[in-house]
Amino acid sequence: MDHRVVRDLSDLPNYAFGPRMTMWWGTLAFCVLEGTGFALALGGYLYLAFLNRDWPLGPPPPLFWSGLFTLVSLASLVPNYLVEAAAREENLFKVRILLVIMSGIGVLLAGLRFMEFAVLPVRWDFNAYGSLLWTILGLHAVHLVTDVVDTVVVTVLMFTRHGFGRRFSDVEDNAFYWYFVVISWLPTYVVLYWVSQL
């Protein structure tokens, strides 16, 4: 078919930030589908809690480590916001420092999550209550660890010769996913730790 050129796009830039990039939408889509998984898992918890008159079928989980985990997660939103902003400014120095901080926070949270598991009052194979606690906590831990690994990789990346250009947009996407890890934790926390206290 014959062509006639009606527009010239020579001057369009090669990358940008946020919803102008495909990766931002891809990350959002993964957050939505994983969020659906969380919603259904928590729905399953509430369903079984509703069916069993004497819920919880065991002692409620202790609140110390999980409370600490929740506080640190919420606090991490501040450096996360800052690293996102620094990435948009393409300020390599700030991005490096903040990424190191975020990696440290991530490792700390992974440690706290480990302590949460260690003090759970029932084993997964004891009854359905134990199964739910371990599995839902595990599901969130997988997301946590995935993003921590990703953060560390991005941090290393930004200290190499690749740390420029659209890699700043990658930093931003990594920060975006961290919001999801924190936000998906909040309903999870309420259901696992507070419904059983009622």
Place this chain on the structure above:
Amino acid sequence: MSETALRPHENKETLDTDVTDGELPARLAATWGTAGGLIGALSTVDHKLIGRRYIVTGFFFLVLGGLAAVAMRLQLARPENSLIGPDLYNQIFTMHGTTMMFLFGVPIGEAIAVYLVPLMVGTRNIAFPRLNAFSYYVYLFGGLMIWIAFALNVGADNGWFSYVPLAGPEFSPGKRADFWAQMVTFTEVAALAVAVEIVVTVLKLRAPGMTLDRIPLFVWAMFVNAFLIIFAMPAVMLASSLLILDRLLDTHFFNQAEGGDPLLWQHLFWFFGHPEVYIIFLPGTAFVSAIIATFARRPVFGYPAIVLSLIATGFLSFGLWVHHMFTTGLPQLGATFFTASSMMIAIPTGIQIFCWIATLWDGRPVYRTPLLFVLGFFFIFVAGGLSGIMLASVPIDTQVHDTYFVVAHFHYVLIGGAVFPLLGAIYYWFPKFTGRMMSERLGRWHFWLAIIGFNVAFFPMHLAGLRGMPRRVYTYPAEMGWDGLNLVSTLGATLFVASFLLFLFNVAASLRDGEIAGDNPWDASSLEWATASPPPPHNFDRIPFVTSREPLWAERQALPVVSGLAVDKREVVITTATRALPDLKESSPDPTIWPFVSAIAVGAVFIGSIFTPWAVAWGAPLAAFVIIAWFWPKSIEEDK
């Protein structure tokens, strides 16, 4: 904030405005091409090559599932037949249903989307092309795994929905149910990945000017379908993971004695399972809309009504799952609600069908093979819809639940709604895929054989069901009076299978010496026909600029296009989500072997976990390592 991002690139690269028109196609093909050899083939990220593999693999599993159906029909042809024993029969009907739903029904719709959506929206590759390659291998490995297990007599045998407690650790020792559950994990990872790619391709990779109301109906249907997948598939992945945990790590999700509940399985499964039916059907509507416009020689009537119906179908399909559980003793009010919503979903489907009929009515229809299959779809699907309305009523469902009436119903809907449009689609797009036309004469024979064979095979099943024949029985006593109906069914199935053999022959013969097609043999209106058949690696020499809903009918002299893209590096135009204004030129990934290697690593973890939980502990870091290698930038070029 983003001014810095708007800074134009400093070091000048070669743009398509710097080379002559004669030189351009070869230069672009070199940039976007796939290397030769095995490594090249396994590294490709071209959506057309991956899409073609997806399509061929989907048909391969259709054949396997079809062979399983043939085996069942042979066994049921006579009462008290001893061809197949009860244990093997259980495996065969499970493999048949599982294959048709998970390995054929869902992937084939996505397969065709992977091939066609980027062409129809006028771009050079799908979004996240490496993820696309990865998803194909994961799908392939999952499908091969469950069939190899079947060949080794560890075939799944609890039916395609694998109900607990039957599928739980107590009643299904051994590994059969585990292979089934992991097959779900494989195929859903693949399905979800493709869904994300389609969503982002449609939102961000549309050609400049393709505003929301100029998106082809085909693309709309695939887009809504991708959303259904994103919301439905997590449910079945969760369900199958919980099942595996119950079986391998002694959890108690479905164990009534320890506070679990078997119905939790049914809720999670059907939360996915009902939308699943629409996930199989919506691609069918995509094919129908495209074929009808071309062969009625006019745009589809009621574009906004069809788009809204698609979206409404998407929403409503999540409100229906409980109608699969009417016989589980639900509260009366709940059952009434789900009956009403089941009847309501007929409305948007009805609207679409009326719009299509109006299009044909007002057009000048050309009855070529693709259109014949669409007419076959109308007939069969509407018949299936009628028995569906009957089943939505609780008293009738209670009566015929788990009989052959239900088997007849869902084959009318699935084969009518998905397989007939699919066959029409293959006849329609074969010239685009291969550059050659399929034989019209054989196509007509195929169509008539298929529609007669289908009805002879499946209509009698309604009657057998009303006379009380249960599904999933490996044989029946002669006194029941079901033998005549079953014999007729088997003869019909034989005809139906013969029609497929004719189809495969037509494909093979046309590949060798079909008539040469040219760019646009049907004089169709959408963008995939604006390029060569088969399309070059870069799809379009220049990205189209869309001025109308039917671009090729509106611009018959010369296609408006844009210029200014890189020639020696892969670049795609990113447009804004609603108005499709050109916004960026993002680089698009080069071929790499890592998605293939990652799929092997992930597959090894999934399969290993069937045998020991330690596979996850050891395999996860390995898989993580491989995936990091995949994402690590290979050159400075990629960072720009």
